[in-house]
Amino acid sequence: MPTDRPKGSLDAEMFQKLVVRKWKVSLTLAAIMLVAYYGFILVLAFAKDVLAYKIGEHLTIGIPVGMLLIVLAWALTGVYVFWANSSYDKSVKDVLKSMRRD
């Protein structure tokens, strides 16, 4: 295993902040996905009739809800990519810069 420790010491506080911020975003988004999906599964398992509720003459609420879950999964990954590729990567650069300065 190669030693990948970068030269110079790490600004521990700055790095720690970055890690915390990354998990705040990751876990919030993951929680939204988990609540939405397992909420759906639980409704399906325990209160099936809710999804059979009619919102049109020939449309149950279950169909748009299902479609929305698919779109939500995609949208959440989009939010994450947008955040990570702009904000997170910039902070990573800052931390790396601070390491080189030492």
Added chain:
Amino acid sequence: MDQIATSIGQPNITSIVFFLFFICATLVITYYAAKKSRSASQFYAAGRSVTGWQNGLALAGDYMSAASFLGIAGLVSLRGYDGLIYSIGFLVGWPIIMFLIAEPLRNLGKYTFVDVVAYRLSQKPIRIAASIGSLMTVCFYLIAQMVGSGSLIMLIFGMPYELAVVIVGMVMIMYVLFGGMLATTWVQIIKAVLLLGGATLMVFLILLHFGFSYGEMFKQAALTYGDGVLSPGGLVTNPWDALSLGIALMFGTAGLPHILMRFYTVPDAKEARKSVFYATGLIGYFYILTFTIGFGAMVIVGQDVIAAMDSGGNMAALLLAEATGGTVFLGFIAAVAFATILAVVAGLTLSGASTLSHDLYVSVFRSGKSSEEEEVKVARIATLGLGVVAIALGLAFKGQNVAFMVGLAFAIAASANFPALLLSILWRNFSTFGAALSIGTGTTLAVGLIIISPTVWVDILHNPMAIFPLRNPAIISMTAAFAAGYLGSKLRPDPEASRRYEEQKIRNYLGVGAE
């Protein structure tokens, strides 16, 4: 069985032409890739030269199997709304991959997810344990795909089962053996484009039939088959079963070795993220198409005709293709289904071969001391071996109901691979013993519980009552794997591994030192 006017089951000139064209095009790519794939990084990871968009397509290609295209369309056509439940389950693992493991995987690993699990732990025991989890997942998935493909090709083309299995096996061996990851990636990309294009065209033809109104389609479905097709029916009866299946599908996706391996083909974490975003979008779009195709087939073809062809509904999409676009379109979709099978099997074989050569041969038997030429040579031998094994298993399991094997592959991936991977990324005090115990517990429980579950105990072994009540064991086996990882790490801590956690963290979050 009523006589149905269809040319499914007869060799169809259009499909043969399309299929030969696909084989030729992909073999030409393999020929060019062969010149490049001499180094280990080229063979396993396409030289890390794949862009986010290409990898997104390839990931989607790896994930969209013929089984999920034909199977879910069939399920929707016969059961209506219930089919959508599977589509959603198959998609929701992707955000989890993105938020929890995509970046660490790319930043910490080299060629396989086992690299990440083993990063700071004792190499030999952990590589052996993690390789077992990885190989079991690949093998069960492979058997399901091979048997499924043989039966499908037999139904679609009227070709003998054995011949179909041998063709799939041989062509797949050629892609992986000569072209490595580069050729496999391009096979996936071409297949993904063909599959998405074909499905889009089919949905266009369906909507043409209904005057571009989903409402009209649902209305006709409800008028013919009752309002029940628009709401959840009998597929999910036991609440715990539903939850357990949900867990297996969601976290299993995040533990599939051939999917995780794709993250090493892109140059950095940024491209890895982009590829998950594209893949999720493409797969979500694909499942919405499949849902539409299912309802289209229900109304345009009719449930009686679909069920008469194949009781599982697997021919729904093909019958619909013939009904909306004639024999030419049927030929095209049949060829796409064949190509899809080839591509998924190739991806699985490559990931199995990587684990055999990179994780077991080089890291365990040679203690990391092996030249790159030797490693690639072993990977090629492993590919050949796995290819032959896949053909043999395909022939051995002929006629068996192997649908449970997909469920088993996802259950093992969720129980053996995912907990160990996540804990080694997140938990400082995760120890070698804890990891081995977690993988061992997850694998044993997933396999053991599925054997005594209704899926095998009643449906296949014909016992009157199942010992374990759930059809999918993930809720128990994944929970137990996490618990075993925790207990094992508490019982036999690994101070060296905890000490190296800081170093791992820097590389994980900053990408320093990632290849």
